[in-house]
Amino acid sequence: MLSNSTKYAIKGVLYLALNSDEDHKVLVRDIFEVVHVPEAYLAKLLQELSRQGVISSTRGAKGGFYLSEQDRKRSLMDIVKVIDGERRVNSCVMGIHNCDMDNPCVLHKLVGANKSKFIKVLENTTILDLVEGRQDIEEFFPL
Amino acid sequence: MLSNSTKYAIKGVLYLALNSDEDHKVLVRDIFEVVHVPEAYLAKLLQELSRQGVISSTRGAKGGFYLSEQDRKRSLMDIVKVIDGERRVNSCVMGIHNCDMDNPCVLHKLVGANKSKFIKVLENTTILDLVEGRQDIEEFFPL
DNA sequence: CATAAAAAGGATAAAAATATCTTTTAATCT
DNA sequence: AGATTAAAAGATATTTTTATCCTTTTTATG
DSSP states (O other), X not given: OOOHHHXXXXXXXXXXXXXXXXXXOBOHHHHHHHHTOOHHHHHHHHHHHHHTTXXXXXXXXXXXXXXXXXXXXXXXXXXHHHXXXXXXXXXXXXXXXXXXXXXXXXXXXXXXXXXXXXXXXXXXXXHHHHHTTSSOGGGGOOO | OOXXXXXXXXXXXXXXXXXXXXXXXXXXXXXXXXXXXXXXXXHHHHHHHHHTTSSEEEOSTTOEEEOOHHHXXXXXXXXXXXXXXXXXXXXXXXXXXXXXXXXXXXXXXXXXXXXXXXXXXXXXOBHHHHHTTSSXXXXXXXX
């Protein structure tokens, strides 16, 4: 359902949520070991998230990646959409053509309810929610 | 969550459930177009299912794939396990090491309940259930 | 303004998943 | 027995995903 890339991206963003802000930018070099994602690959993922406005970054000396206050209000789904694309998430669990939430196949009836909830969770949970103790982020590390 | 291969396999088995029995074996050649899976690839998947005893087959003239009465009592999870392997299904949604249903990470708390239900559905739904109108299989074709 | 720091971008490589092709083995039917 | 049919098995090819490397551009600062 979620690609490894998306999982990596979420881990990276959670790290930023815990360790960065406008004044404390973070280098990929400092994240990748903690979250167990290859440095260059994590860089690529964060770059893409930044390009799409889901996270923030500045180049050059004293630069790095960080989360603005706005960024923290992003949902997990925002990350998923950037990395996996909307299609992957919304498409039929069974890969059946012409089948989606509105026009479900048998397997959807069986499984779709769960999937819908899963998607809603992703949509309704922000980075902030996760960090602000609504979920106990501590347990999340080491990732 | 489910690989394409597993989805293909489920489609193939459902076709067998609807169109085969001990006396009416079915050739891959007759299935693949209906379920929209490449012939040789579907053959591979069905062979594996047969080898693992989830479906039945005989070689040679009058041979083919079919579902015995026993086979029909198999759960969807049995198919998933053969094709994707147990690990893939049971492993952490987030790919976090040392995290599973018993020892869940944050994302598990968030998402795990849905996943558990999803798994239970797969475990508790047999081929027979799907075919015997407990689920309306007709809608399932064309796959 | 020079230099160093850091993300961005492009091109390539490796691995995994998906798919195909060819040969072998087993069953059935003259 | 021999011919034919069809799955099983093995080898190979393609595509997608994941990952790395190297160069370029941007920015801050001494």
